[in-house]
Amino acid sequence: MSVLPGTEHQPHARAVLAAAFADGGAPSHAYLFQGPPGSGKRTVARALATALLSETHDGRAVDRDDVAARVARGSHPDLTWVRPTGAGEMRVGDIDEAVVQAVANRPFEATRRVFVLERAHAMNDAAANRLLKTLEEPPAYVVLVLLSERPGELLTTIRSRCQSVRFDALPEDELVARLTRETPADERTARACARLGLGDALLARSLAGDDGRILRTAAESLARHALGGAPGMPPWRTMSEAAAERGKAAGALVEREAAEIAERLPDRERKRIERDAKDDAKRAVRRERTAALDAALRLAGLWFRDVAAVRVGADDAVHHVDRLDALREDAARTEPHRALAAVDVVDETRRSLRRNATEDLQLDAMSVRLRAALGHR
Incomplete structure (x- = not known):
């Protein structure tokens, strides 16, 4: 196999994985697939699993399309795909039986067993240390x-035992x-969302959807209100409310997924899942x-x-390429150094919100600081 599917536009991944075959x-x-959201890590993980699981003990031919499906x-049966069950955290319970204990079981069909751990950086210290001996x-x-x-959030000992891709x-x-x-986005809006994602394809996709449009509108309103020096309450509440709605939707999703899992479990396990789901949903709301x-x-x-x-x-350097007319209106109202000072104010607020x-x-x-930075009294 010269090129693993999904690595055509990923030179490092293509080189590392082609050498393996x-x-x-x-x-x-062990591999550590690292890169921004939406860069194709899951796609290539599935392609790698397909390639590995298409090899058999006796060398007989395998229907590769069937394996891929x-x-x-x-x-x-020889693939285990692990995702955090908690909101934002992978716990010992997520990997103990599914990975740490399961590696002792020999493959059922292929010559190998493949274990994929999504969002590996979400492992808490207990889970990471539990996985370490297996690695x-x-x-x-x-x-x-x-x-x-x-990947910087993974334990150094975890990273050092994996081949980086x-x-x-x-x-x-x-x-x-x-x-x-x-998505429903036209070409110009799609280009704006791609640039606004700053390398995060999943965020770009989200911005191109209905929820993303609401978030973009709220952020634009906040910035244009400040640039225009308009009196009255700044519209940051609209932005905050849009973020809150995203949080509620994430919490509801956690509860629905937990309910679906609980339906298939014995009573005691079901009660534990339902109890944990309430805390997980609260964390999901806050996180999102x-x-x-x-x-x-x-x-x-x-x-x-x-x-x-x-x-x-x-x-040519603009991100909001679908809003050039509005940007030109705002550019006529201020000087470049004042607009860049406003960027610093926003960035400092982002850092403060992470701490407080x-x-x-x-x-x-x-x-208040934006008005001062932009020269409005």
Whole structure:
């Protein structure tokens, strides 16, 4: 196999994984697929699992399409795909039986067993330490694949026992084509969302959808209100409310998924799942609300940056390419250095919100500081 499907635009991943299947090569016992969200890590993990599980003990031919279909459905007996069951955290219970104990069982059909751990950086210390011995001394037939967009949050001992496979952000034109195919966005809006995602294809996709449009509108309103020096209450509450709605939706999703799992379990296990789901849902609400608010503030900061770019004639560097007319209006109202000072105010507020949960006070203070930065009294 010269090129593993999904690695065509990922040179590092293509080189590392092709070597594993070359004559005389062999796959590593553990890989760390690292790269931004939406860069294709899951796709390549499935392709790698398909390739590995298409090898049999006796060398007989295997219907590769059948293997790929079962891998895609998650129904191949030699593939275990692990996701955090908690909101934002992978616990010992997620990996103990599914991975640590399961590696002792020999493959059912293929020559190997493949274990894929999504969001591996979400492992808490107890889970990471529980996995460590398996990474140190796995059986010869085991291949572990850890997926992470934040590898720096993994324990150093975990990272050092995996072969790193780097995934780069998708090229802009490719991401635009994908967004145009898969979302309601037209080509110009899709390009704006691709740029506003700053390499995060999943965020770009979210921005191209209905929820993302609401978030973009709220962030733009905040920035334009500040640039215009308009009197009255700054519209940060609209942005905060949009983030809150995203949080509620994430919490509801956790509860629905837990209910579906609980239906198939004995009474005692069902009660435990239902009890944990309430705490998990609360964490999901907070996590998604915080992430959405941070994303909205980043969009507002990028609006100020784009205003500065337009003011100096650098239209090609603009992120909000579908809002050039509005950016030109705002650029006529201020000087580049003032717009960039507003970017600093927004970035400082983002950092403060990560350290301190007094959201309303900080957003209100940000509005006051933005007026000062932009020369409005």
